[in-house]
Amino acid sequence: MCDGTQFDVVIDLQEHPLVNSLIRKADLNKKEPMFPLVVKRCRKCSLVQLVEIIDSEEIYRNVDYLFFSSDMPTLSDYFKGFANDIQKRFIKSKNDLVVEIGSNDGVMLNHFKNKARILGVDPSTNVVLRAVKRGIPTMSEFFTGRLGGLIAKEWGTAKVVMGSNCIAHLNNLRDLLEGVRALLAPDGVFIVEANYWGGMVKNTNYSLIYHDHFSYFSLKVWQDFAKKYGLRVFDAVVTPAQGGSLRIFMDRRKRPVTKRLKALEATEKKTKLNTLETGHRYRDNVWNVAKKLRKTLEDLKKGGAKLAGYGAAAKGFTILRCSGIDGKFLDYFVDDSPAKQGWYTPIDHIPIISRKEAEKRLPDYFVILAPNYAKVIVEKEKKFHKAGGRFVVPIGNIDIL
Ligand SMILES: [Zn+2]
Structure with missing residues (x-):
């Protein structure tokens, strides 16, 4: 500017x-x-x-x-x-x-x-x-x-x-x-x-x-x-x-x-x-949240939980890399955009599939990697949620819904 x-x-x-x-x-x-x-x-x-x-x-x-x-x-x-x-x-x-x-x-x-x-x-x-x-x-x-x-x-x-x-x-x-x-x-x-x-x-x-x-x-x-x-x-x-x-x-x-x-x-x-x-305060907060996310997912994995990503959006990939969440954590990504289905995420090569395909192998937790759509996704996935499925929101307090 x-x-x-x-x-x-x-x-x-x-x-x-x-x-x-x-x-x-x-x-x-x-x-x-x-x-x-x-x-x-x-x-x-x-x-x-x-x-x-x-x-x-x-x-x-x-x-x-x-x-x-x-x-x-x-x-x-x-x-x-x-x-x-x-x-x-x-x-x-x-x-x-x-x-x-x-x-x-x-x-x-x-x-x-x-x-x-x-x-x-x-x-x-x-x-x-x-x-x-x-x-x-x-x-x-x-x-x-x-x-x-x-x-x-x-x-x-x-x-x-x-x-x-x-x-x-x-x-x-x-x-x-x-x-x-x-x-x-x-x-x-x-x-x-x-x-x-x-x-x-x-x-x-x-x-x-x-x-x-x-x-x-x-x-x-x-x-x-x-x-x-x-x-x-x-x-x-x-x-x-x-x-x-x-x-x-x-x-x-x-x-x-x-x-x-x-x-x-x-x-x-x-x-x-x-x-x-303010920028430096932001920096410290970001690294704390990224660490917390990794710890949360590690604990879930140790407990035997299956995890998948929801929303293969650009925003999610920054979160994954900063917190060190790779293909070992997520079995696949669900994405509603037909243009992305059948493709793989960069570096970690996690497959991106449709929601319909995911139905055959649902995870215990969906990590919502389009965090700005968290509400919409949870609303849409009422059935999964009622059946005991859970969601991890990867920013802020790392809520589990
Ligand atoms: Zn300037």
Whole structure:
């Protein structure tokens, strides 16, 4: 977010594979690359971030990106509510343009169909193909300063430019804002939703740290950053998505600042969220929780329990590696996304199967490795739960449900 060159280490999670690159059976013998995962804090702007990053082309182009937003039922409902809010507050005419950065398979833009003009931008070719099939115009590109200008020239300026759960994946945030500045209509709104550093600290959640999340945002860093591009944050709220996301609204000083924004600003100040001390307290808490998880699973194993993973999500893999949970602990992973079934997890090569297949060999405990979906999963698995099956929630207090 700035030109700072001095950083302090917040937490060093050591070496990890790229989490979204699941392995096909035929590739199990190939050597898998590992990369360091070190979270640092900029001394100048206080943004918490990965400084040594992996080339985005490697993450999005050279592997099939296996996350289809529409495969997650709760996500689909969540975006519907989000889209309705935007529609009501900021869209005045069917001719208004809504541009979404990182639009994935169109799970969000779909809700604006026939209500506004829509355009998606996403670098993952395979998810873009699905969006286009659904009738959502989408470009297979990285959003850049240049692209923002080109879209404005051809489509006109946008009433809404937004990006959910993708801004943290961008390395060049300043170029992003150049693009937004070029594309946004004078009374337009730029909306960002991203994982919230405040939520990570509060819940000792480290599952969000992986190689394609470059930044861990606070409200304050966005307030400072937006100013440099003639924008002002006028509204902000923490949502339950991804275990605590920050949603912020920016414009060119057209709208009044909301109460909830002021409240969040005050909370960040009071909790000293943007300091290195807070980062180090977070680090100590993370290692304690990781240790505790390993001890819990070791004890269960010693008692003869069978364990399996639930949800082969990127977030879970960070937890597994940090706590040293490998293939010896988990017999398999269940995942509802058909795109992941039949594949293997990186490094540990734990097979990923459907819930139906798991029925034939149910474990005593499911370790929920999509911790932000813990509630949904337990609700869905009432039958398993009633029959004596248990769940391990691997973050926070390591609850057994
Ligand atoms: Zn900085």
